[in-house]
Amino acid sequence: MTAPILRRLADLRAKTSQWRRAGEVIGVVPTMGALHQGHLSLAETARADCDRVIVTIFVNPKQFNNPEDLEKYPRTEAEDAIKLAPYGVDVIYVPEPEEVYPAGFASTVSVAGLTDVMEGEFRPGHFDGVATVVAKLFLQTSADRAYFGEKDYQQLMVVRRMARDLDIPIEVIGCPTVREPSGLAMSSRNLRLSPEGLQVGARMNAVMRDVAEALGRGAAFEALARKAMDDLRLAGFSEVEYLDLRCAETLEPLTGATRPARLFAAAWVDGVRLIDNIEVPPA
């Protein structure tokens, strides 16, 4: 059975206050819809972990630095509800825009430091939009636990910092990236890739895995990175925005796999911006 779709905060609160009174643990999975197996894996984990599960679907205009990206973002609400049916979620919260940003809305949540690099650098304003909407969704749902994908690893770190800094009593849980058999990280934006674009996209993870393996053998990042960026362009990416090796805990840049390290990339194909990140074994 498909879960009820609630569009009004008052209706959501009627449910959550009942659940809280009964002492039930509430989990939330925030999404922008166009659900795929990556999102569904978050719903599955939340279902196994919590008494009540809320999936939110809201295409948040404040986090899109690129108007064309916002306009082309896929919206597939009816299919999304059907895809969620087997996962037994309790409520799908699809707020009307004015439930999130009522007239006169004037506040921004901004996380410093972690947002200076990578996605923050190439998508100005993006993380202010994410932190603001996620803070609102945490407070609106009054969830005890929130589930985010490691595919957006920097976002996961930003959201965790925001919740701690603002004393929002919620545990932010990171879940592994779900991939296509080709290695391509599942993403709603993949829907906009041509068959050739899908093949190019898959090369991102393959190139990253080669770099991670060489780093694990003790190689220095600088030379590897230059070759890997060339490889990505040769594979068909029209632009490679970054290929960075960073500390998995602080996001500081690293020259080799000397600390818990992660490799991050962003590149364009078919006019679509793809991102990925993977753990790097210690050298």
Ligand SMILES: Nc1ncnc2c1ncn2[C@@H]1O[C@H](COP(=O)(O)OP(=O)(O)OP(=O)(O)O)[C@@H](O)[C@H]1O
């Ligand atoms: N392949 C994936 N594996 C695990 N979690 C994922 C995956 N893709 C997205 N998520 C997570 O789902 C949540 C909602 O993400 P979102 O709706 O932006 O989907 P998306 O596929 O990342 O879309 P896009 O990146 O194109 O905006 C986020 O926590 C995100 O990290």
Ligand SMILES: CC(C)(CO)[C@@H](O)C(=O)[O-]
């Ligand atoms: C967390 C999120 C739902 C906030 O709009 C979005 O950034 C996403 O889908 O990853």
Ligand code: BAL
């Ligand atoms: N996947 C993070 C949301 C975004 O790309 O805007």
